[in-house]
Amino acid sequence: MKKIGILIGSLLWLAFTLQAQFVAEPYARKIVDTLSHDYFAGRGYVEDGDLRAAHFIAAEFNRMGLQRFPKAMTYFQTFHFPVNTFPYPVVAIAGKDTLRTGIDFVPAASCPTIQGEYKLVWVDSALLSNEKRFRKFSKLRFDKIFLVMDDKGISTEDTKKAFKNLGMNPYGAKGIIRIKDKITWSVATDTTSYAQLDVVRNSLKREHKTMQLSIKNRFVSQHTTQNVIAYMPGTTVPDSFIVLTAHYDHLGKIGPNVTFNGANDNASGVAMMLSLAKYFSENPQWCKYSISFIAFAGEEAGLIGSKYFTMNPIIPLNKIRLLLNVDLMGGGEDGITVVNGKEQPRIYQTMTTINNELQLLKTIKERSNAPNSDHYYFAEAGVPAVFLYTMGSYKHYHDVNDRAENLELTKFNEVFTLITELIKRY
Ligand SMILES: [Zn+2]
Missing domain, CATH: 3.40.630.10 (Zn peptidases)
Structure with a gap:
């Protein structure tokens, strides 16, 4: 044997x-x-x-x-x-800080052309769990602003739902910025009606009141x-x-x-x-x-x-x-x-x-x-x-x-x- x-x-x-x-x-x-x-x-x-x-x-x-x-x-x-493609240089300046493309931020794959300077308004757990603040928020002129979506600390079912809804239908805001711990990119076969960026958490600070953007897409x-x-x-x-x-x-x-x-x-x-x-x-x-x-x-x-x-x-x-x-x-x-x-x-x-x-x-x-x-x-x-x-x-x-x-x-x-x-x- x-x-x-x-x-x-x-x-x-x-x-x-x-x-x-x-x-x-x-x-x-x-x-x-x-x-x-x-x-x-x-x-x-x-x-x-x-x-x-x-x-x-x-x-x-x-x-x-x-x-x-x-x-x-x-x-x-x-x-x-x-x-959807981005053959031209993409620029994002938060306050006075120029963000690095691909490292600090990426435009969402489906992002359309956007050019200009926009006020930043944070959508976070503090806003979503405070009724008074949220009422004030909903009266803003949304066509002049970018919403900064930060899901850190969002825990209750209600705030989770409100956050998700705002991300999908941001009240006619010019665009949204999603705060991420790690950014990844992808490919899109269509474009969205508003601009979207993903920014690494530490690259965007509360002191940054504005975002200057120059993004030009080419849809093929x-x-x-x-x-x-x-x-x-x-x-x-x-x-x-x-x-x-x-x-x-x-x-x-x-x-x-x-x-x-x-x-x-x-x-x-x-x-x-x-x-x-x-x-x-x-x-x-x-x-x-x-x-x-x-x-x-x-x-x-x-x-x-x-x-x-x-x-x-x-x-x-x-x-x-x-x-x-x-x-x-x-x-x-x-x-x-x-x-x-x-x-x-x-x-x-x-x-x-x-x-x-x-x-x-x-x-x-x-x-x-x-x-x-x-x-x-x-x-x-x-x-x-x-x-x-x-x-x-x-x-x-x-x-x-x-x-x-x-x-x-x-x-x-x-x-x-x-x-x-x-x-x-x-
Ligand atoms: Zn693969």
Whole structure:
């Protein structure tokens, strides 16, 4: 018995070292550094950021000898959607203090153009819990002011409700400023009727009586972008597909100088998808089924690229045996989460088995489906699809610090091994 134990042990060890031979990380590092470079303008909606990134990914596919889908003739699947952008310098001066764009404040993604100097009126727990003060407040000339919304200390149900209502319908105020402990940015496909900014708590003080603003948006009603799609033909069952996806878009820029590089979100996921493409293009013996690689656009604007694909599928959705979407691949010291793993027990259990055998990650957590990345519309359409993200100490998310030099790719090789092994066993 003991001998068999040793034999099994050494076989597992052999299997593990064979796995470990392909070290994905150096290539992935290059991809993360490249896609997070300012040249790609945050892979968004100014300076052709997303288009530049799409061409880069297509060039990688081409270099690996991956195929284009015959009907498409190109790696690109083009589509359009509306998007709000800020190509010009954005200025906010509180009292006499100039706030730093991206650090002290951001305009809300849906902010329209606003120019001028406005009085600041604080909406906080002191105002909302004092009837007399609130009566006085409601008689103000709102078209001349910005409301500063500070939810610190707002605790009763009534004040919470009043705060929320004011935030959604600010009495015709020129705009609102939300006080935040941490500011994050996003992408909007529309604009609001009043201006909105998010400001870091310590950057705006009660002594600041006024705010001088110069924000000019450019609303692009038909932004053209593209998913980037390639495949390796399968050797045994070529009309069945395993699909590996990652979104390549991020948030773009605010003005000429503030770039959201999106190293973890999601240059790291594209690096994983491309590392897998590289591996399988060099090891076609593992492609029993065809394997397709998709870099989606428009994810940050609301999963637009992946939704477009499911409505205009280049691969028949019922031919997809397994879809793995990766996003936020930079961490992993606390393991990974498998979104839609609860609904896809076979995928989740195979991963857990592999992880137990090869001791790759601390934990593999499962979660129910949620519309939080590009697997979602596939899962809704009945495709066996899951979304993997890493968990760990990396906390830069949708901010200007999500940069390549801050990202360690801590468990990149382990997650890579987990995915390749899953595909081999599927
Ligand atoms: Zn993302």
